[in-house]
Amino acid sequence: MVPDFDRGDDAAQRFRAAALPYLDDVYTLARYLLRDSDDADDAVQECYLRAFRHFATFRGGAIKPWLLAILRNVCRAEYARRSASPVVAGADDDWAEQASGGLWSDPSSPEAETLRRFDAAAVQALIARLPEPYRETLVLREINDLSYREIADVIGAPVGTVMSRLARARALLRAAWLAEEEEP
Amino acid sequence: MTCDEAEVLIHALIDGELDAGHARDVEAHVAGCARCAARFSAWRDLRDAMPVRGLRHAAPASLRSRIERAVPSPAKTDRRALLKGFVAGGALSALAATGAGVVILRQDRDDIVAGEAISAHLRSLQADHLTDVLSTNQHTVKPWFNGRIDLAPPVVDLAAQGFTLIGGRLDFIDGKPVAAIVYRRRVHVINLFAAQGLAFAWRTPKAQAVQGFNLMRWSDGGLDLLAVSDLNRDELEEFVSRFSEATRKSRQG
Numbered sequence: 098m099v100p101d102f103d104r105g106d107d108a109a110q111r112f113r114a115a116a117l118p119y120l121d122d123v124y125t126l127a128r129y130l131l132r133d134s135d136d137a138d139d140a141v142q143e144c145y146l147r148a149f150r151h152f153a154t155f156r157g158g159a160i161k162p163w164l165l166a167i168l169r170n171v172c173r174a175e176y177a178r179r180s181a182s183p184v185v186a187g188a189d190d191d192w193a194e195q196a197s198g199g200l201w202s203d204p205s206s207p208e209a210e211t212l213r214r215f216d217a218a219a220v221q222a223l224i225a226r227l228p229e230p231y232r233e234t235l236v237l238r239e240i241n242d243l244s245y246r247e248i249a250d251v252i253g254a255p256v257g258t259v260m261s262r263l264a265r266a267r268a269l270l271r272a273a274w275l276a277e278e279e280e281p
Numbered sequence: 282m283t284c285d286e287a288e289v290l291i292h293a294l295i296d297g298e299l300d301a302g303h304a305r306d307v308e309a310h311v312a313g314c315a316r317c318a319a320r321f322s323a324w325r326d327l328r329d330a331m332p333v334r335g336l337r338h339a340a341p342a343s344l345r346s347r348i349e350r351a352v353p354s355p356a357k358t359d360r361r362a363l364l365k366g367f368v369a370g371g372a373l374s375a376l377a378a379t380g381a382g383v384v385i386l387r388q389d390r391d392d393i394v395a396g397e398a399i400s401a402h403l404r405s406l407q408a409d410h411l412t413d414v415l416s417t418n419q420h421t422v423k424p425w426f427n428g429r430i431d432l433a434p435p436v437v438d439l440a441a442q443g444f445t446l447i448g449g450r451l452d453f454i455d456g457k458p459v460a461a462i463v464y465r466r467r468v469h470v471i472n473l474f475a476a477q478g479l480a481f482a483w484r485t486p487k488a489q490a491v492q493g494f495n496l497m498r499w500s501d502g503g504l505d506l507l508a509v510s511d512l513n514r515d516e517l518e519e520f521v522s523r524f525s526e527a528t529r530k531s532r533q534g
Binding site: 107109110111112113114117120121122123124125128137138141142145146149204211212213214215216217218220221224238239240244245260261263264267270271274 | 288289292293296298319320323324326327328330331332333334335336337338339340341343344345347348349351352392393456
């Protein structure tokens, strides 16, 4: 009685109404994860196509984390492609070393100072330099405004991991921020 | 609480992730520990220093239109071919067949149905669109739907309960023909939509406020029913319970 394309049409309409309002969120995450606007364009388009194909398997609840999880998978495929080219490898590792080498300090001294206010472009640059797992968690929390539970779902890790990554991410960001203030 | 425990929980406190009990514990620790108090203010300062709005990126218009072209819009006429390609996706059909996606999608679908019901209500308030059959007599309104829609909508007289029947009309929600039965209390119009296959399946009416309107949905006697009005919630609930009572009585004969 009901032709197939009507059901499909219905699905397309539902998908558009549900998913398109989060386009800026998805694009924002793509920009931070890939650090390149052309790659981000491609990743976001691929994300929406995949999301539409799998819309029937969407388990309900909030659609934003679901879309961001798909985007993350698309981006990880892009990382894999990039790591085949030797140029970019290493940048993150330096950071990780600095991080574990105690170059970032715990702000526990009572005279912990107030951070200077930077403009958005400067803060974007600081975030962009964070190592990947910390950058991802920080962006999901601070910019995409997800809850810990939602971040855990997106990155496929326990909430405890989210919490420790977020703590580390903020420590790294604050250290980078203070270092930037030192710059002439 | 130790400082080690507090170190991570302070972030959760700032992020509003702690329940009241844990939040009090962390706050108590921070109040009594200079080191953790310094951490707390440093992290709060960092959060305040983030120009969050400016950190977002707006998707370029070209990207948006590329995606809109790729996901077919109902207005386009060449959508069939495109959709077949999408719908044929293997993972989708396999999972859809298990029914796993169905329950969940209902949430979005419910939102669409609610939105369309509000639109239908608003349309009905425009001049001369409220009723196709104008009558306060249920025995005139009910037969009017015969042959116009594939169901027998429940039309009951609620004048004694303070809801005046005004008439009925045919409308569409979610692409389906629905019977709209129109009642009025004082200056407030109530549109009661009856249809099959809107799939609410709530025996107990579910109330919701959308765009300043009150909306109640429930299923009864094999029909999905949806009442929309600018009437306050208490009175709309009263309407629904009077209506249900009266239809039950009329069914029993």
